Amino acid sequence: MDHKKSLELYIHIPFCVQKCLYCDFLSFEAEKQLQVEYMDQLRSEILSSGPWYEDCRVETIFIGGGTPSVLDPEQITLLMQAVNKSFLVAEDAEITIEANPGTLLARKLPVYLAAGINRLSLGLQSTNNEELKRLGRIHTFEDFLKGFQSARMAGFTNINVDLMSAIPGQSLESWKSTLKKVIMLKPEHISAYSLILEEGTAFGRHYLEKGKEQTSFPKGEVGSEDGADLDELSQWPELLDEEEERQMYYLARNLLEEAGYHSYEISNYARSGFACRHNIGYWTGKEYLGLGLGASSYVNGRRFCNESKLDAYQKLDFSLDGLEQLHGELHVQSRREQMEEFMFLGLRMTEGVSAAAFTREFGVHIDSIYGEVLRRLEKEGLLVRNGRHIALTQWGIDVSNYVLSEFLLDAGAEERKDKEE
């Protein structure tokens, strides 16, 4: 038994065919040539980073974006070769690639498998083509079906399907139909998030900033190249209210659990043995290294974020001081921040946080830091203690923003304590 530290890798591919109307991820359209140049630079970053992590074993890899499936599949082969050359990757590592059904051609799938990828995450969002169009997605439900079946035929035995509820104008019936159609396909994992309005997106501008009368869209941000959808989209449906969102959440939870999917996190469901190891690592505070444009990392208690401007990223020389420049400022988390994050992320898990893990991590019992707040929230019916775990109740999930805010610690007290010491 060696003593390698466990590490997760996140690899960012920032390209998409077009921007979805709700999306604030670091992603954009790019010509083939630029994609190839970026992938060359990403491989240099990987090859230069590997030696710094010789004491680590990579347990999970997540190739996300953007849309990794937009690339020629040979790029994924080269990418994985660089990873295997630079890092010690566990034999049973979970290796996921995200794919958009609009770009998942059948010929790409065997190449992914041969490159060692063993999990596919398909962004479907809805089985209703009207809703897909409303979100600015480039694909239809039929495209997804083709991709899903091709993936099964190619030999993928671990597939996630991403779904989205609370799409403007979506009815409970329509959400039910999406869930039922996807359940019938028996993917191993389903993520079901509610739409979140982000500032700076077309949805954000419409719904948050300018009110519902605003109907004009910046060029290039609408779900159609020729702009033919503009008129249709000018009739933007109303947002759902909180109660409707909550009903959709319960519907998903009930239907998925009935169908044998275990809810292991607020928005994630899996068949037995298929919970996403990469995300669990993230929620339980495991260290991860982000590679590629704008990717963030958490290593040795430090957080850092890669350069997020493509021009600047492409100019870095990784054989010199490129890695230093890439990572920019390091943020060393204080103990207070680490404790807060431990609670925020851990309580998203259905199992909750482990009191023993808290003690292992911070050298103090959880009650000595959070005893008062835990007792109060438990009394209010928002938390429950099961043996050594502390988890949100159903009501706690409903008002999770409030519950999680109760775990913020007093920064002033920490500073005063530091000075005393």
Ligand code: SF4
């Ligand atoms: S495909 Fe994904 S990453 Fe790309 S624009 Fe749409 S939501 Fe964003």
